[in-house]
Amino acid sequence: AQSVAQPEDQVNVAEGNPLTVKCTYSVSGNPYLFWYVQYPNRGLQFLLKYITGDNLVKGSYGFEAEFNKSQTSFHLKKPSALVSDSALYFCAVRDLGALSGGYQKVTFGTGTKLQVIP
Amino acid sequence: DTAVSQTPKYLVTQMGNDKSIKCEQNLGHDTMYWYKQDSKKFLKIMFSYNNKELIINETVPNRFSPKSPDKAHLNLHINSLELGDSAVYFCASTQRTSGGIEQFFGPGTRLTVL
Numbered sequence: 001a002q003s004v005a006q007p008e009d010q011v012n013v014a015e016g017n018p019l020t021v022k023c024t025y026s027v028s029g030n031p032y033l034f035w036y037v038q039y040p041n042r043g044l045q046f047l048l049k050y051i052t053g054d055n056l057v058k059g060s061y062g063f064e065a066e067f068n069k070s071q072t073s074f075h076l077k078k079p080s081a082l083v084s085d086s087a088l089y090f091c092a093v094r095d096l097g098a099l100s101g102g103y104q105k106v107t108f109g110t111g112t113k114l115q116v117i118p
Numbered sequence: 119d120t121a122v123s124q125t126p127k128y129l130v131t132q133m134g135n136d137k138s139i140k141c142e143q144n145l146g147h148d149t150m151y152w153y154k155q156d157s158k159k160f161l162k163i164m165f166s167y168n169n170k171e172l173i174i175n176e177t178v179p180n181r182f183s184p185k186s187p188d189k190a191h192l193n194l195h196i197n198s199l200e201l202g203d204s205a206v207y208f209c210a211s212t213q214r215t216s217g218g219i220e221q222f223f224g225p226g227t228r229l230t231v232l
Contacts, residue, residue: 032219034219034220036223038159041225041226042225042226043122043208043210043223043224043225043226044161044208044210044221044223045223046220046221046222049219049220051219088159090161094219105163105166105174106163106221107163108161108162110158110159110160111159111160111161
């Protein structure tokens with residue numbers, strides 16, 4: 001089975017400081033990795049994805065993520081945090097899953113709450 | 119302009135009742151999903167349909183029955199509601215034939231079973 005782990009339930013960072021939200025993954029083949037953000041009382045919004053190519057992926061709202069194959073990690077980063085970045089962040093992996101007949105199934109991590117302190 | 123819409127947004131009901139949640143997407147996508155998010159914010163896939171055909175059916179009680187009248191709609195009917203069904207249910211869609219990478223989520227339906 002393929003999975004992702006987000007080791008931190010919550011990350012606190014001061015406004016203007018760099019932020020990192022951690023994610024590690026486990027897959028049998030090549031990983032397709034994603035980050036989504038969920039603002040309070042809203043659905044999830046896609047931030048960025050890694051499929052292949054450059055290990056540093058840039059996404060929406062100034063976020064980026066670094067794919068590290070040797071460490072099986074895909075950490076989300078931003079150089080300077082904003083209070084408006086406070087939200088719940090989900091890492092996800094695409095799972096082709098034999099039991100699903102090859103159809104895409106995305107497995108989400110447990111989420112990390114980011115709190116940016118003014 | 120709404121890409122993925124769900125109705126109702128809030129649903130409060132008594133244990134044992136039957137209820138439905140509706141989902142519609144106007145993105146022209148061919149694949150739709152239902153997810154359940156529990157009180158700890160853990161997100162779990164329940165079902166997925168591709169062109170009205172069920173392709174993913176996770177371990178979900180038989181009381182939950184999805185129905186897709188066309189590829190733009192995926193409804194979720196729940197029979198004999200239980201306390202443990204209280205959660206936020208999200209609908210999502212993607213275009214599988216284009217790689218199906220990015221999923222678009224609806225705003226969610228908060229179900230409270232009393």
